[in-house]
Amino acid sequence: MIDVKHLSKWYGRLLAVDNITFHVDKGMIVGFLGPNGAGKSTTLKVLTCYLPATAGKVAIAGHDVLEDSLAVRRNIGYMPEAVPLYPEMRVRELLMFRAAMRDIPPRDRKSAVDRAADRCWLSVPDNVMRRRVGELSRGYKQRVGLAEALLHNPPVLVLDEPTIGLDPNQIRAMRELIQQLGQDHTIILSSHILAEVEQTCNHIIVIAGGQIVADGTPEQLRKKVSGPSQVLAELRGAEPAELAKAVGAIGGVHKVDASPIGDWTRLAIECDGKNDRRAEVYRLVAEKGWQLRELKHTGGSLEDFFVQVTYKQNMQSAGRLAQ
Numbered sequence: 631m632i633d634v635k636h637l638s639k640w641y642g643r644l645l646a647v648d649n650i651t652f653h654v655d656k657g658m659i660v661g662f663l664g665p666n667g668a669g670k671s672t673t674l675k676v677l678t679c680y681l682p683a684t685a686g687k688v689a690i691a692g693h694d695v696l697e698d699s700l701a702v703r704r705n706i707g708y709m710p711e712a713v714p715l716y717p718e719m720r721v722r723e724l725l726m727f728r729a730a731m732r733d734i735p736p737r738d739r740k741s742a743v744d745r746a747a748d749r750c751w752l753s754v755p756d757n758v759m760r761r762r763v764g765e766l767s768r769g770y771k772q773r774v775g776l777a778e779a780l781l782h783n784p785p786v787l788v789l790d791e792p793t794i795g796l797d798p799n800q801i802r803a804m805r806e807l808i809q810q811l812g813q814d815h816t817i818i819l820s821s822h823i824l825a826e827v828e829q830t831c832n833h834i835i836v837i838a839g840g841q842i843v844a845d846g847t848p849e850q851l852r853k854k855v856s857g858p859s860q861v862l863a864e865l866r867g868a869e870p871a872e873l874a875k876a877v878g879a880i881g882g883v884h885k886v887d888a889s890p891i892g893d894w895t896r897l898a899i900e901c902d903g904k905n906d907r908r909a910e911v912y913r914l915v916a917e918k919g920w921q922l923r924e925l926k927h928t929g930g931s932l933e934d935f936f937v938q939v940t941y942k943q944n945m946q947s948a949g950r951l952a953q
Contacts, residue, residue, distance in 0.1 A: 631654055631655065631656045631658075631690065631691055631785065631786055631816040632652075632653065632654035632677065632688075632689075632786065632816065632818060633653050633654075633688070633689045633690075634650060634651060634652050634653070634673075634677070634686070634687075634688050635651050635686055636649050636650075636651055636685065636686040636687070637649070637650050637651070637673065637676060637683055637685070637686035637687075637688060638683065638684050638685040638686055639669075639672050639673075639676060639681065639683055639684050640684045645840055646669050646672045646840055647669040647672050647673055647676075647840045648669075648841045649685075649686070649841070650669075650673070650686075650837070650840075650841060650842045651842070652835055652842060652845060654816060654818055654833075656785075656816050657816060658812075658816055658817070658832060658833050659809070659812040659817045659830060659831045659832050659833070660817065660818045660819070660831055660832075660833045660834070660835060661819060661820075661821060661826075661827035661828075661830065661831035661833070661834045661835070662674070662818055662819065662820040662821070662835050662837065663820075663822065663824070663827050663834055663835065663837070663936065664820075664822065664836060664837040664838055664940065665822055665838060665940055666822060668837045668838050668839065668840065668940075669837050669839075669840040670790075670820040670822075670837060671711060671790055671791075671820065673820075673837070674708075674788050674790050674818070674820055676688055676695065677690065677695065677788055677818075678695075678702075678703075678706055678708040678788050679695050679699040679702055679703060680708075683695075683696070690702045690705055690706055690786055691705040691706075691785055704782065704784070705784055705785055705786055706784050706786045706787075706788060707778075707780055707781075707782070707784040707786070707787045707788070707815075708779055708787075708788045709772075709775045709776050709778070709779045709788070709789045709790065710790050711790040711791040711794060713771060713772065713774070713775030713778075715763045715771060715774060715775065716763060717762065717763050717764030718762065718763075718764060719762065719763055720759070720760060720761060720762055720763070721747075721752060721758055721759045721760070721761060721763060721766075721774055722743065722747075722759040722760065724763055724774070724778075725743040725746065725747065725759075725774070725777060725778065725781065726739055726740075726743055728778045728781055729742050729743055729781050729782075732781055732782045734781065734782060742781050742782070742783070743777075743781065745780075745783075746778075746780040747759055747777055749777070749780060749807075749810075749811070750773040750774070750776050750777040750780070750807065751773065751803075751807070752773055752774065752777060758770055758773075758774075767800075768795050768796060768800070769796050769797070769799075769800035769803065769804070772792060772796065772800070772804060773807075776789070776792070776807070780811075784815070785815060785816060786815065786816045786817075786818075787811065787815045787816070787817045787819075788817075788818055789808070789817065789818070789819040789820070790819075790820050791820055791821055791822075792804055792808065792819055792821075793805070793821070793823065793826055801826065805826060805829060805830050808830055809830060819831070824932050824936055827848075827932075828848050828932050831848070832847065832848075833845075833846070833847055834846065834847070834848055834851060836935075836936065836939055836940070838939065838940040843939040843940065844939050848932055851932060851935050852932055852934075852935060854935055859900075859901050859905060859906065859927065859928070860898060860899060860900050860901065860927070860928045861897075861899040861901060861907055861908055861911060861926070861927050861928070862896070862897070862898060862899070862924065862925070862926050862927075862928060863896070863897045863911055863915075863922065863924060863925045864891065864894050864895070864896050864897070864922070864923050864925075865894065865897065865915060865920050865921065865922055865923075866893050866894045866895060866920065866921050867918065867919060867920030867921050868918070868920060870888040870889075870890055870895040871888065873888060873895050873920070874886040874887075874888040874895075874897060876914060876918065877897055877899055877911060880910045880911065880914065881910070882901050882902045882905045882907055882910075883899055883901055883902075883907055884900060884902060885899075885900040886898070886899050886900070894923065896924075899911065906927045908925050908927055911925060912925060
């Protein structure tokens with residue numbers, strides 16, 4: 631549905647997007663992840679025909695964004711980071727106006743607006759459709775912006791920072807809404823909020839310094855985290871120092887930190903590489919007759935991977951600028 635090949639975008643002497651290539655299949659929810667200034671919004675603006683590319687080719691649903699931009703706009707729904715809304719208009723009035731701008735036939739506009747409003751939970755419980763846009767909370771304004779993008783029922787949705795400025799309850803509601811929309815639409819959304827992307831998307835593209843530095847499922851990216859893994863255990867039956875010493879003698883364990891928690895001791899066990907030493911810890915506990923109430927392995931997180939790859943890319947970019 632989305633095909634990007636060797637895309638570059640210059641702003642004068644600033645290279646914002648540097649020769650990136652990626653593909654999004656039908657039915658995917660893709661998180662476009664990166665730090666501020668990485669090139670996320672610029673890429674999405676090229677995808678949605680708001681900006682021309684300096685080099686490369688982009689196609690949406692088989693239509694080239696430069697050669698057939700009207701067909702691209704018919705196949706795409708775009709929700710920008712700052713949703714442009716008319717505060718003096720009522721929500722239904724605004725959506726009917728947007729439907730007319732979308733060339734939806736007059737006889738179909740009411741049904742298109744009602745369908746989009748229902749999907750974005752604007753009809754219930756307080757019938758937001760009758761209220762003025764300027765009176766709405768930030769969360770409802772985001773829903774109105776998403777309803778606008780859905781009016782013509784496009785196969786592709788492009789959402790730029792859809793949860794920015796929302797409170798935790800609004801973020802959860804927006805996340806659930808995006809997951810529901812993913813059943814019928816191909817979605818690409820940009821964000822720098824790791825938890826949002828990990829819980830919403832089934833594929834992730836990481837961009838830093840204008841270049842793609844990682845591409846895969848959340849699980850695939852977590853497995854690429856370099857550095858030691860850790861086992862957390864809560865035990866009792868001996869003094870903290872004795873517990874730490876015994877566990878530290880297990881092969882593959884090179885550091886153990888002990889923290890008393892009441893009658894229990896919490897051990898943070900650092901292991902070589904990506905080794906998981908829970909089985910060895912359990913056998914030791916059984917042999918010693920100690921009590922165990924928690925034993926879990928904490929491998930690399932998406933946050934760890936994000937920090938590693940973006941830091942490395944930023945250092946390389948800084949090196950190129952220094953030259």
